[in-house]
Amino acid sequence: xxxxxxxxxxxxxxxxxxxxxxxxxxxxxxxxxxxxxxxxxxxxxxxxxxxxxxxxxxxxxxxxxxxxxxxxxxxxxxxxxxxxxxxxxxxxxxxxxxxxxxxxxxxxxxxxxxxxxxxxxxxxxxxxxxxxxxxxxxxxxxxxxxxxxxxxxxxxxxxxxxxxxxxxxxxxxxxxxxxxxxxxxxxxxxxxxxxxxxxxxxxxxxxxxxxxxxxxxxxxxxxxxxxxxxxxxxxxxxxxxxxxxxxxxxxxxxxxxxx
Numbered sequence: 001x002x003x004x005x006x007x008x009x010x011x012x013x014x015x016x017x018x019x020x021x022x023x024x025x026x027x028x029x030x031x032x033x034x035x036x037x038x039x040x041x042x043x044x045x046x047x048x049x050x051x052x053x054x055x056x057x058x059x060x061x062x063x064x065x066x067x068x069x070x071x072x073x074x075x076x077x078x079x080x081x082x083x084x085x086x087x088x089x090x091x092x093x094x095x096x097x098x099x100x101x102x103x104x105x106x107x108x109x110x111x112x113x114x115x116x117x118x119x120x121x122x123x124x125x126x127x128x129x130x131x132x133x134x135x136x137x138x139x140x141x142x143x144x145x146x147x148x149x150x151x152x153x154x155x156x157x158x159x160x161x162x163x164x165x166x167x168x169x170x171x172x173x174x175x176x177x178x179x180x181x182x183x184x185x186x187x188x189x190x191x192x193x194x195x196x197x198x199x200x201x202x203x204x205x206x207x208x209x210x211x212x213x214x215x216x217x218x219x220x221x222x223x224x225x226x227x228x229x230x231x232x233x234x235x236x237x238x239x240x241x242x243x244x245x246x247x248x249x250x251x252x253x254x255x256x257x258x259x
Contacts, residue, residue, distance in 0.1 A: 024239050027052035030102045032095065034085050034142055035112030037064040040160060040208060043227020044109060044234050045072055051235060056098045058083040059112075085112045085138030091145035105149040107238065110139040111160040113178075117171045128174045135178035139185060147193070154197040156238060159186045160230075161204045163250060179204075183248065190247050199245055201237055205230060206252035223257045 031048050035041040036057025045055045049072060056079040057072075059065050065080040072078050079101055083094040098105055114134045116127035139159050150157055164172060165179035183202055190200035208230070209221035233251060240246070 025052075026235070026238060029053045029106040029238075030056070030098065030104055031107040031109065032056045032058070032098055032105060032142075032146065033109045033111055034058050034083070034091075034138065035160075037061065037068040037080075040205070040227045040230050041109070041111040042068055042071065043229075044111070044231040045078075047228055047231025047235055048107075049073070049077060053077070053107075054102055055079070056081055056094070056101075058085075058094050060084050085110075085141055086133040088141040088144060091141045095145045095149060099149065104153050105146055106153045106155045107158070107234075108142060108146045108150065108155070109158045109160065109234065110142040112138050112142075113160065113162075115172075115175045117175060119171055120173045123174055131174045131178045135175075136181045136185070139182055143189065147198075150193075150198050151196045156199045156201075157189070157193070158200070158234065158237065159202045161186070161202045163204050163206045163252060165202075165204050166250070187247060190245070194245075197242075199237075199242070201245065201247050201249060203230065203233060204248065204250045206250075207257075223255065224253055225251060 026048070031045075031053050033041045033045055033055065036045050036055075037059040041057060045057050045068075048055050054077045055072075057065065057068060058081040059068075060082065062082050065082065069078050069080050079098065081094045081097055083090040085091060095105065112134055114131055116123065116131060118124075118127070143157060146157070149155070159182050161182040162175075162179045164176050165183035168176045183204065186200060186202035193200055205225055207224045209224040209226050230251070233249065237246060
């Protein structure tokens with residue numbers, strides 16, 4: 001006699017086993033974070049290291065990178081790379097150094113960004129082009145430099161956009177243009193690369209307690225998203241069952257600052 005109850009029980013056990021197997025152990029996974037010397041990039045790096053990952057961070061200023069390495073505790077699981085994301089060759093060299101040191105690359109977080117805010121009739125051409133070069137060209141260069149390695153590892157490419165990538169506001173024409181671009185770029189890339197089993201997401205934060213726009217983080221920023229919160233979000237993405245892809249994630253403070 002066919003025992004449907006036993007079959008259902010066995011299917012449940014198999015499914016649970018598969019689910020456990022898909023709960024990815026991040027130990028010794030390799031991550032590359034651009035703009036990793038402070039702010040969100042540094043906060044994500046801290047959380048990934050806590051998970052046992054090896055993390056390379058890049059930035060344009062060696063002194064800032066050296067300070068960040070100290071804050072991360074140094075050691076063999078941290079690699080600091082001087083790289084300017086506006087130059088494809090710099091990013092290619094950064095990825096080559098990661099492969100030379102660790103042999104593979106599993107996760108890339110294109111985080112480097114800058115913002116200049118002024119009414120459009122006052123926004124300088126220099127500031128416009130700097131935002132385009134870093135915020136938009138930068139994510140392209142980082143991906144172009146790393147995509148072959150991500151194909152090999154069936155890895156994860158994440159961009160750091162902003163709620164300004166879907167909500168426009170006065171004085172932000174240039175910044176909005178770049179972040180709307182990052183969101184669109186990332187979603188199209190997601191469609192291009194999923195056939196290689198590369199997962200692609202963009203994270204769109206609201207107010208974060210960082211040095212962005214000349215802010216100096218202090219207790220007054222306690223209401224804001226903290227950089228480590230974004231790190232926890234990245235870990236959640238990396239550990240999610242591969243059948244599911246949160247491709248565009250908006251994240252904001254639970255409650256706005258009360259003036």
